[in-house]
Amino acid sequence: MASELPFKLNNKDIFRDHSLVNGEWVDAQSKKRAPDNGPEDVDKTVQAAQTAFESYRKVNPRTRAQWLLKWDALIREHRDDIAKIVTYETGKPIAESQGELDYALGFTWWVWCYVGVLEIRTVSTPAAPGRRVFTIKQPIGVAVALTPWNFPIAMILRKAGAALAAGCTMIVKPSPETPFSVLTLGYLALQAGFPPGVFNVLTTSLDNTPSLSGTLCRHEFVKKVTFTGSTRVGKLVAKICSDGLKKVTLELGGNCPFLVFEDADLEQAANGQACITANRVYVQKSIYKDFTELIVQKTKGLVMGHGSESKTTLGPVTTSRGLDKAESQVKDAVSHGGKLLLGSGQRNKDAEGYFFEPAIIGDANAEMLIANEETFAPVLAMFPFDTEEEAVERANNTSMGLASYFFTKNIDRTWRLFENLEAGMIGINTGNSSAAESPFGGIKESGYGKESGKDVAVNEYLITKTGTFTLDGQY
Numbered sequence: 001m002a003s004e005l006p007f008k009l010n011n012k013d014i015f016r017d018h019s020l021v022n023g024e025w026v027d028a029q030s031k032k033r034a035p036d037n038g039p040e041d042v043d044k045t046v047q048a049a050q051t052a053f054e055s056y057r058k059v060n061p062r063t064r065a066q067w068l069l070k071w072d073a074l075i076r077e078h079r080d081d082i083a084k085i086v087t088y089e090t091g092k093p094i095a096e097s098q099g100e101l102d103y104a105l106g107f108t109w110w111v112w113c114y115v116g117v118l119e120i121r122t123v124s125t126p127a128a129p130g131r132r133v134f135t136i137k138q139p140i141g142v143a144v145a146l147t148p149w150n151f152p153i154a155m156i157l158r159k160a161g162a163a164l165a166a167g168c169t170m171i172v173k174p175s176p177e178t179p180f181s182v183l184t185l186g187y188l189a190l191q192a193g194f195p196p197g198v199f200n201v202l203t204t205s206l207d208n209t210p211s212l213s214g215t216l217c218r219h220e221f222v223k224k225v226t227f228t229g230s231t232r233v234g235k236l237v238a239k240i241c242s243d244g245l246k247k248v249t250l251e252l253g254g255n256c257p258f259l260v261f262e263d264a265d266l267e268q269a270a271n272g273q274a275c276i277t278a279n280r281v282y283v284q285k286s287i288y289k290d291f292t293e294l295i296v297q298k299t300k301g302l303v304m305g306h307g308s309e310s311k312t313t314l315g316p317v318t319t320s321r322g323l324d325k326a327e328s329q330v331k332d333a334v335s336h337g338g339k340l341l342l343g344s345g346q347r348n349k350d351a352e353g354y355f356f357e358p359a360i361i362g363d364a365n366a367e368m369l370i371a372n373e374e375t376f377a378p379v380l381a382m383f384p385f386d387t388e389e390e391a392v393e394r395a396n397n398t399s400m401g402l403a404s405y406f407f408t409k410n411i412d413r414t415w416r417l418f419e420n421l422e423a424g425m426i427g428i429n430t431g432n433s434s435a436a437e438s439p440f441g442g443i444k445e446s447g448y449g450k451e452s453g454k455d456v457a458v459n460e461y462l463i464t465k466t467g468t469f470t471l472d473g474q475y
Contacts, residue, residue: 015183016180019037037204037212046142048197049197049198050141067194074191075157080098083097095310115165133468135467139463140168141223141224144216145227148228149318152178156172169198172186172202182203213237214240222246226460231445231446251441256403260407261410262287263408266287279381281380317354326359329375338364339361340361341360360380363382372398401443403427438453
């Protein structure tokens with residue numbers, strides 16, 4: 001199929017259109033763009049992952065580290081090809097796809113150095129004479145990753161890098177919109193030396209996603225599920241996994257506030273804003289007019305087009321549902337008193353694809369849909385505020401708590417905001433608070449559990465055993 005692609009690859013072998021199960025490229029009973037796997041394909045895949053786990057868990061940690069490093073090196077070697085596939089699947093500009101690869105590779109590079117310390121045993125001083133207590137950490141078992149479309153490489157490497165470092169095997173169910181990006185990682189994992197069954201990929205359609213995911217979560221050999229997606233679906237995943245008391249990590253929806261205070265560097269704040277992370281922008285009234293005009297001017301400079309074109313800085317949304325939601329949010333905002341400062345608030349009907357004109361809404365308020373739900377489209381709402389206390393109250397007035405961002409040069413305010421904003425991640429004078437070295441995850445209805453970070457990433461895939469014994473003759 002690689003010869004029929006609408007783009008050229010330096011290495012055609014990297015493109016795969018079959019699912020990866022136990023080291024083999026297989027079709028499902030139904031195939032569309034990629035195999036449309038269903039519940040009937042789950043057991044053989046989990047059985048293969050479980051069989052692989054029994055031996056992989058015993059592999060010398062140094063060997064696992066070498067495989068991770070080789071995987072990292074191969075992904076870097078094929079960075080441009082993978083980025084091109086990501087662009088054609090997600091629509092994001094090629095520069096953003098390459099940036100995603102660079103960001104994602106931080107996870108494989110970061111975790112390999114922790115593989116060798118997983119077997120360390122800690123001995124504690126006994127409370128009772130002659131008693132000794134020690135602990136050991138071991139891999140939890142087969143892990144399942146359920147991932148969305150927006151960061152198809154970064155989501156996988158953040159989850160799989162830690163799982164494979166810990167000694168777990170993994171089954172990935174990628175988004176139906178981005179199966180081919182993820183399959184490249186499976187191909188390179190095999191090339192890196194990971195044994196068959198250690199890293200598996202089951203692709204599927206939108207229709208089969210619920211049944212396939214549910215069956216994976218219910219399988220007795222699956223011990224850990226990591227899910228990134230909407231809060232609604234995350235609650236369903238948690239409910240299903242609770243029947244088997246499976247360990248779960250949930251990175252769910254966010255409606256992230258972005259606070260700009262009158263003492264902020266406005267250029268820094270304007271460059272730090274990213275529509276993928278924040279749609280609620282709260283601006284102190286004394287600088288509201290200046291900052292809003294600055295954002296409008298910078299947004300006018302965006303170039304909408306196909307992601308493969310180097311001049312493009314704004315690609316399409318992924319599905320027609322995204323266009324419908326963006327249009328409804330803008331219409332709702334205007335009906336609640338918002339002012340459309342830029343854009344028509346409608347899809348671009350002249351463009352081929354799911355393109356939406358960037359829209360900026362002024363004088364936004366809490367009654368609007370955009371103040372209460374995610375967007376995933378180039379729509380931005382500007383909320384004026386008077387005091388710090390007001391800004392914090394309005395920023396926290398949401399059921400979600402993934403991330404919050406603020407810009408100020410006041411050190412006292414910085415500490416207050418860091419403590420008072422209700423979010424799992426806080427960006428301080430930056431619009432990007434994610435890195436391999438820092439724990440990633442939210443609070444409230446944005447989920448629980450963390451990914452990445454020195455003391456978190458690998459531990460999410462480990463269990464701790466405690467051993468106690470008494471020396472002979474001492475009680």
